[in-house]
Amino acid sequence: MSTDLSIGLIGYGEVGRILAEDLRVQGVRVAACDIKLGGPAGGDLLGHAARFGVELVSGHAALAARSGLVISAVTASQAVPVAEACTPGLREGTWFLDFNSASPGAKARAAALVNGAGGRFVEGAVMTSVPPYRIKVPLLLGGPHAAALEPLLNRLGFAARVASDRLGIASATKMCRSVMIKGLEAMVIESFTAARAHGVEDAVIASLEETFPGLEWEKLGAYFFQRVIQHGRRRAEEVREAAETVREAGLDPFSAAGTALRQAWVADLADDGVFGSKSSAGFARSGDWRVEADRILAALKHKEQP
CATH class of the missing domain: 1.10.1040.10 (N-(1-d-carboxylethyl)-l-norvaline Dehydrogenase; domain 2)
Known part of the structure; x- marks a missing residue:
């Protein structure tokens, strides 16, 4: 599947790399940002990105500015800080899928930041371990923008379904x-x-x-x-x-x-x-x-x- 949509992955760890691989196979443009790029693990990330044609970007706001869909896949404690770091670069209507294992309260705080900057926040709840299922891992969506994002995600290969239009349920x-x-x-x-x-x-x-x-x-x-x-x-x-x-x-x-x-x-x-x-x-x-x-x-x- 080829698409004009550009996807920005925040977090290029195990989950981020799996998503990148499965999206790139379909010809989807993918860029990624990870705080480990400047550290000892940076070499592995650079090698993976080169193999799969993923462009690495140094800043959260810069990545958000070039993406039609931002997927945040970081450690749970970073869900809100990452949303805040992206807001200066978010364009009006940019999708923001929070893939993180965070509490309903944390999702609500991240949503307020993203929506306040003109983005469209959707919470994502990954319901089991990603590696066996890869991009088709069962994914619950939540929030007022979830129903609009669901068909786009499923065309990209995700196994997403809306849990509720109320934020926090998923x-x-x-x-x-x-x-x-x-x-x-x-x-x-x-x-x-x-x-x-x-x-x-x-x-x-x-x-x-x-x-x-x-x-x-x-x-x-x-x-x-x-x-x-x-x-x-x-x-x-x-x-x-x-x-x-x-x-x-x-x-x-x-x-x-x-x-x-x-x-x-x-x-x-x-x-x-x-x-x-x-x-x-x-x-x-x-x-x-x-x-x-x-x-x-x-x-x-x-x-x-x-």
Whole structure:
């Protein structure tokens, strides 16, 4: 599919690069902006952009000024700052799709900035992990401009549907789901690692399989350890936004707050090299969660040494 629409991606991480690849295959013009361009990871971004014909732009406002559709795909805490940084460059009627895992309140603040500058803000809630589905990941849209953007996105290959014309509904759906999904990841890591330390992991898994016979706990364990080790920092930010969503409902986010701490804790271990190099073929892909649990336990034992 060829189109005259120029798309600007803010955030050229895993999600941004996947979207860029799938859009470029269709002949869509894509430019991107990422704060890592000037840092150690900048070389990888430059190489990827060169391979797929993506133009890299140094500033948010400059990218917004040249784009008919801006897609913000950054870490959750940056959703509002990115919207603010784009506003000086937004042209009247420019679409702004907020792809970030942020709370309804954060989406509302970003929308006020974008719409106030003449843009058309649409919240996007990505309902599962992007890599298996790529551009066709299930995507809920929200806000008064969502219905108008939906057909354009689907022509580009997205699997988008409008959740509501009221801003915040799509994000609340995503965030409340994240309390459960990210919480389950954190609980599995905590439970399985503790069980491994006590030598009762086989008995625990056998009991779980008896109680929940439809779930393959060995495979879930391997998958959850892998995802949190690799993306714990980003997941921790998302769950902080989920906790904020719970607060916005008037509840204290006891579970979500604890999940964010555990996800960030695993991310700290990964940054310390406990799980090996991220470029290593074996990084968090052992196929056996026990390998990763043993690395965690060894790291904790090492810290206890005088």
